[in-house]
Amino acid sequence: MEPNIYQLALAALFGASFVAVSGFFMHFKALNLVLERSIREKKDEGGGGGDSPPQHQSQSLSRRRSQVRRKGLSPASLPDATPFTDGDTGRRSSNGHHVCVDEIPPGLPRLHTPSEGRSSLHGSSGSSSIRKAGSFVRPISPKSPVASASAFESMGESDDDDDNVTDGAELDASYLQTNGDLPADATEEQISMAASSMIRSHSMSGDLHGVQPDPIAADILRKEPEQETFVRLDVPLEAPTSDEVDAYKCLQECLELRKRYVFQETVAPWEKEVISDPSTPKPNLEPFAHYPQGKTDHYFEMQDGVVHVFPNKDAKEELFPVADATAFFTDLHHVLKVTAAGNIRTLCHRRLVLLEQKFNLHLMLNADKEFLAQKSAPHRDFYNVRKVDTHVHHSACMNQKHLLRFIKSKLRKEPDEVVIFRDGTYLTLKEVFESLDLTGYDLNVDLMDVHADKSTFHRFDKFNLKYNPCGQSRLREIFLKQDNLIQGRFLGEITKQVFSDLEASKYQMAEYRISIYGRKMSEWDQLASWIVNNDLYSENVVWLIQLPRLYNIYKDMGIVTSFQNILDNIFIPLFEATVDPDSHPQLHVFLKQVVGFDLVDDESKPERRPTKHMPTPAQWTNAFNPAFSYYVYYCYANLYVLNKLRESKGMTTITLRPHSGEAGDIDHLAATFLTCHSIAHGINLRKSPVLQYLYYLAQIGLAMSPLSNNSLFLDYHRNPFPVFFLRGLNVSLSTDDPLQIHLTKEPLVEEYSIAASVWKLSSCDLCEIARNSVYQSGFSHALKSHWIGKDYYKRGPDGNDIHKTNVPHIRVEFRDTIWKEEMQQVYLGKASISDVVVP
Numbered sequence: 001m002e003p004n005i006y007q008l009a010l011a012a013l014f015g016a017s018f019v020a021v022s023g024f025f026m027h028f029k030a031l032n033l034v035l036e037r038s039i040r041e042k043k044d045e046g047g048g049g050g051d052s053p054p055q056h057q058s059q060s061l062s063r064r065r066s067q068v069r070r071k072g073l074s075p076a077s078l079p080d081a082t083p084f085t086d087g088d089t090g091r092r093s094s095n096g097h098h099v100c101v102d103e104i105p106p107g108l109p110r111l112h113t114p115s116e117g118r119s120s121l122h123g124s125s126g127s128s129s130i131r132k133a134g135s136f137v138r139p140i141s142p143k144s145p146v147a148s149a150s151a152f153e154s155m156g157e158s159d160d161d162d163d164n165v166t167d168g169a170e171l172d173a174s175y176l177q178t179n180g181d182l183p184a185d186a187t188e189e190q191i192s193m194a195a196s197s198m199i200r201s202h203s204m205s206g207d208l209h210g211v212q213p214d215p216i217a218a219d220i221l222r223k224e225p226e227q228e229t230f231v232r233l234d235v236p237l238e239a240p241t242s243d244e245v246d247a248y249k250c251l252q253e254c255l256e257l258r259k260r261y262v263f264q265e266t267v268a269p270w271e272k273e274v275i276s277d278p279s280t281p282k283p284n285l286e287p288f289a290h291y292p293q294g295k296t297d298h299y300f301e302m303q304d305g306v307v308h309v310f311p312n313k314d315a316k317e318e319l320f321p322v323a324d325a326t327a328f329f330t331d332l333h334h335v336l337k338v339t340a341a342g343n344i345r346t347l348c349h350r351r352l353v354l355l356e357q358k359f360n361l362h363l364m365l366n367a368d369k370e371f372l373a374q375k376s377a378p379h380r381d382f383y384n385v386r387k388v389d390t391h392v393h394h395s396a397c398m399n400q401k402h403l404l405r406f407i408k409s410k411l412r413k414e415p416d417e418v419v420i421f422r423d424g425t426y427l428t429l430k431e432v433f434e435s436l437d438l439t440g441y442d443l444n445v446d447l448m449d450v451h452a453d454k455s456t457f458h459r460f461d462k463f464n465l466k467y468n469p470c471g472q473s474r475l476r477e478i479f480l481k482q483d484n485l486i487q488g489r490f491l492g493e494i495t496k497q498v499f500s501d502l503e504a505s506k507y508q509m510a511e512y513r514i515s516i517y518g519r520k521m522s523e524w525d526q527l528a529s530w531i532v533n534n535d536l537y538s539e540n541v542v543w544l545i546q547l548p549r550l551y552n553i554y555k556d557m558g559i560v561t562s563f564q565n566i567l568d569n570i571f572i573p574l575f576e577a578t579v580d581p582d583s584h585p586q587l588h589v590f591l592k593q594v595v596g597f598d599l600v601d602d603e604s605k606p607e608r609r610p611t612k613h614m615p616t617p618a619q620w621t622n623a624f625n626p627a628f629s630y631y632v633y634y635c636y637a638n639l640y641v642l643n644k645l646r647e648s649k650g651m652t653t654i655t656l657r658p659h660s661g662e663a664g665d666i667d668h669l670a671a672t673f674l675t676c677h678s679i680a681h682g683i684n685l686r687k688s689p690v691l692q693y694l695y696y697l698a699q700i701g702l703a704m705s706p707l708s709n710n711s712l713f714l715d716y717h718r719n720p721f722p723v724f725f726l727r728g729l730n731v732s733l734s735t736d737d738p739l740q741i742h743l744t745k746e747p748l749v750e751e752y753s754i755a756a757s758v759w760k761l762s763s764c765d766l767c768e769i770a771r772n773s774v775y776q777s778g779f780s781h782a783l784k785s786h787w788i789g790k791d792y793y794k795r796g797p798d799g800n801d802i803h804k805t806n807v808p809h810i811r812v813e814f815r816d817t818i819w820k821e822e823m824q825q826v827y828l829g830k831a832s833i834s835d836v837v838v839p
Helices: 002-046 054-071 174-178 188-203 242-261 325-340 342-375 400-413 429-435 460-465 473-479 489-505 523-533 551-557 563-579 585-591 628-648 667-675 683-687 689-698 706-712 721-727 747-759 763-776 781-788 809-826
Strands: 090-092 098-100 299-303 306-310 387-393 418-422 425-428 508-515 541-548 594-600 678-681 701-704 731-733
Touching (some): 242 325, 242 667, 242 809, 299 563, 306 563, 306 628, 325 667, 325 689, 342 689, 342 763, 342 809, 387 678, 387 701, 387 747, 387 763, 400 473, 418 429, 418 473, 425 429, 429 473, 473 489, 489 508, 508 594, 508 747, 523 563, 523 585, 551 563, 563 585, 594 628, 628 667, 683 689, 683 721, 701 721, 701 763, 706 747, 721 731, 721 747, 731 747, 731 763, 747 763, 763 781
Parallel strands (some): 387 508, 508 541, 701 731
Antiparallel strands (some): 090 098, 299 306
């Protein structure tokens, strides 16, 4: 057996040697062919001198062979020997024709191979002058993304990113001439310089290699000024037919009706307070400080459900008249009549579809330019632009895990705290859990059962029961109520923790809705006392008051005798605190943080459509709940008068921003169109093209909550939010009920992230939605100026600061131009458009 092994080994060695020798000769022959072809082409390009002497050719050939051997190149690794010429994107073949080469993606540096006769940087003192490309380059620095392991590490850096930009007029040209193929005797310093040049060349703006880079290439090192030019859409407007003219006139009437109803401040906020330096406003160190203010002579009284204000008790003429109920319901029926007209529905549907297609075409033409414009805004991205949660209920402002940890901590730290009075007995926290046969160890998220699931779909009653941890109303009273035996101390503490999370995020704000039920007049003072005593203030938070529409329940319980009782309990204390702040000092300071008024409850409940002549609130003594529009009018009318009074005294005002269009009839949306600054939800606008078009023309804010709708009334994939956004409606994203809906510590970002993933929203889209949320919010003029720019109130790109909003001027100008075109279309070319955004 052994001789056979030796024979096999010798045979293998012989075969390997034969293959190696054959490979060497093939390699040598290929190398000769390549170099000879290079010499011939060089002679052809040089065009002179005739044939070189044989010995000169031999010397040149041997010299080139030695250079190739020193560089360690093989034929497979040799680049094409054709000299590179600027602007020539082809390659020369053996017969002199150009061959198109598409291997190099556009936007990337080309490979430079200088001809043998050309002087090189390292081989001759007479090298060509250094090429200058671009005005500014970004060198390698600790803050540069190239030197960082992850782009996210620099997310929290300060606004001084532009400090890294340096003049690159004297860029080292070693890379431009040699492509990194340095001579064998190159020094370490030269190698370092070439590597540095190779990296820096990617950060230069301009035409580096005679080829314009593809604008979609993600050149993360480049910071160019925003693209001011973009492809604008020019859709010629056809002359409207007589039917269309009549339809447009009806739409004009609806818009003019809205102008007559909606409250507008006599002096705009930006005229009251001119901000030249929109730096961070100084924090309010004493938000609850009350300074005595004298009582004014104003006299007010409730008449037919609406407060009337007079200069003094003897005056007969009221100061702030408001449209009466008969006029309002007449106008409401006119709007409903317009929305039902067939020709107007057809026209509005066509205009809405055209708006959607215009936006899609805009994206096809300008999406790349918008992306490059966003890249040019230093420091800004979606994570650090301001975004406001424009619709969130305070009782559900925390997530379920947060509430679980809080309950466990209280059960561990304060088990003997007396927390509730039930069945004639005072119970401690420990005794409450013992009565439920629970311990802190037993508690978990599933046992708490506060998260919405399939059982809540189209069941608003079951959804409301999710506010009860472990299905126990006593736990809700202890932990989620402010008017309980412990004066809402637990709710105040967990609210402070939520505030702390918001402040830590810095760029997220919230408008929390907290309830006033209208059962008794003392509710306002109790709520204000709870806010002040628990020191519930944050620069990231403002408050809205929500009124649950529960008259029928209070009537059955005997708490009220008529609807007038509810109106008295809600509005009389507000007028008292406005006329004489010293009579309700805590309420007076609390109202400085209240920016809106909301109406909440299940809109899907059947109701009777109101007629033009409805009973007055004092006459409404039956057991039925008034219609939604009935609630809307009386809240609107009293808020209108209250705001006029508060504005005349230099106080803050309160806007009407109810839930509307989540379910039920479209009458709700017609009523809020006439009276409200913005609404929550509005998903039923998909059922009425006329109202949807009117909401677009009026730019009424829609605080939409797709995840909440998914749990209650509408599957996520059927939500109209993406269509509304494409068409240009003023939409923002909100959370509604993080306790029941969301899973993470940042529910607003969770809402944005899911919407972006499902509907493929770009970074520009998300930042535009965030910008809309700031516009819709009730935060002060000073804060809005700091968050989105000191000229935020101006229309179009003049009011946009990309360095604060991260929204390109291209997008803002497109939205503004299309909206103005639609307004001119509706007003038949005679629209009067203000230069400022009407708040």
